[in-house]
Amino acid sequence: MKYAPPVLATEPTNGMTCGIDWAGRDHAVSIIDTRGREIHRSTIEHNAAGLRALLSLLDRRGVDEVAIERPDGPLVQALLAAEVTVVVISPNQLKNLRSRYGSAGNKDDRFDAFVLADTLRTDRTRLRPLVPDTAATTALRTACRARKDLIGHRVALANQLREHLNRAFPGAVGLFADIDSMISLSFLTRFDCQDRADWLTPTRLSTWLASIGYTGGMDPAVLHTRLITAPRGITGEHGAAHARITNALVTTLKALVEQIKTLSDQIAEQLAAHTDAHIFTSLPRSGTVRAAKLLAEIGDCRSRFPTPESLACLAGVAPSTRQSGPMRSVSFRWSCDKHLRDAITDFAADSRRANPWAADLYRRARANKHDHSHATRILARAWLYIIWHCWQDRVAYDPAKHRALQALLHDKPAA
Incomplete structure (x- = not known):
């Protein structure tokens, strides 16, 4: 079964969007209308009373969508519990988005809240609502x-x-x-x-x-x-x-x-009590903690990764390609989920000691003059395609059905 990624409605409910610039002690809030005019600006404290006041404000203004920089924490949990749609716009994206509204690019919490709200209004086709993992994950x-x-x-x-x-x-x-x-x-x-x-x-x-x-x-x-x-x-x-x-x-x-x-x-x-445990514990040399790390960082929301490429990019094991005219460069992907990259590269590096296909792929990468880290990322990317299919189909990894492995074992090309 394939899972389509969740999408936002064509237009925000009541034409209202909200941006929240998250901070440790308080949060800047900006609400704009369908024409991009700011109709509310305030600061709420990071405590129970402040969160209740925020939810009350959103309800009074008829706001059902909020853009924020991080996908977790008490603030996000409170919004999701109130059935508010949460859209995550990363700090790196927000930094680049500031230049839309001026050349200075200065950091200001209240201005950042406005930028988040306006981006949610204008860039709806590119943004995806946050779908949280289960409590167990x-x-x-x-x-x-x-x-x-x-x-x-x-x-x-x-x-x-x-x-x-x-x-x-x-x-x-x-x-x-x-x-x-x-x-x-x-x-x-x-x-x-x-x-x-x-x-x-x-x-x-x-x-x-x-x-x-x-x-x-x-x-x-x-x-x-x-x-x-x-x-x-x-x-x-x-x-x-x-x-x-x-x-x-x-x-x-x-x-x-x-x-x-x-x-x-x-x-x-x-891990033993998790419904997806059989998928990750079936991988070669995954063990217990390593399997748990893979499961925890990939999660159990299938719609988050509709393709294996989306998973590989977030894990930072797919290279970043830049092209301008005749110039084309391929480089290390710095922007990624560091926890996910650590989990998959740790697994991939050790899998070659138990899986002949993994050992052969790593050996060929080293023969092409890639260093250990680069060769491990190449192997990790290949493993993610396999893991993604097992994960989407909710089945354990079966070496007998791994065609590239079987072809290597029988010394014949894979179909």
Whole structure:
């Protein structure tokens, strides 16, 4: 089944359109009539009373359509709940639209609200109403993005801990594979400075590792050798002062690791309950979190992407082409959904390790002198065409029906 994109009515209801310039504390509101005359301008506060006043204003003026710069947040939720049609005009578009009304191009919230309202009046054939995803998809997206943010904090804090240990206790840095692994954090909790580590012998280290259930497979004697051959750390009172910093960083890092695991478990539960889970978990090496990220960023509103090209462009994996006279250039697409691009390129980069078609497409891209990132985007674009069809038809990916893959496996050209 193919889904047609939602469209706006030929004329706005009652000839009225509204533009809202969103801000953190208050929002500029502009209402114009069918001739482009501003008939109302005001500012509303970003609180419950302000949102109620806005909805009351729109109802009194007979306004059913609002243009705004962002697709989410309490303001958008309130508008959608009141059955107001919301049209999203991105900040980049708004920046370019200002030049319609003057050459200065200065930023002014009230003027931007007017530009949004007037663009909604004049450019109706190009604009599309916002169709929100289901609550399940929105909640999954929120969890996935929160997990990604926590991982960013974990990486930053792990780097800070590593840099601190390089000065205070170098032996702990290279002892285990990852500084933020649970075994490393457990070790640093018990042996937070050089003085405490000096108490260890191969036998004592072996006993301690056994007491915490170490399963890394590394010989305790080898670990002890790493510890004593590393540069010595700071000892005495100065070392004790640094140990307190170590404890603070380790405690915070352990809390982050635990919360990331908790969020991962929550994401797994939400994904299992989602009606589209079978589509994304069927992809090669998609796993749980990766499948959840793909589902959350693509969403479940089929009408949002009527063609695979529209999905590829929003994901930033389709190149941007410029042409003027004989000059033609193809370049990286900067304007895109960064979360969606991260999700699809992460999946595509790893899919080549489990799918021969993906591996062959990546290899040929590298053979054409594309770097890793460019080759990954080429592969991601190809995957999006497959994912789009599976998504639209609500079916799982089946390698047996993937003609290009089967042709490669049987060494014959695809039909």
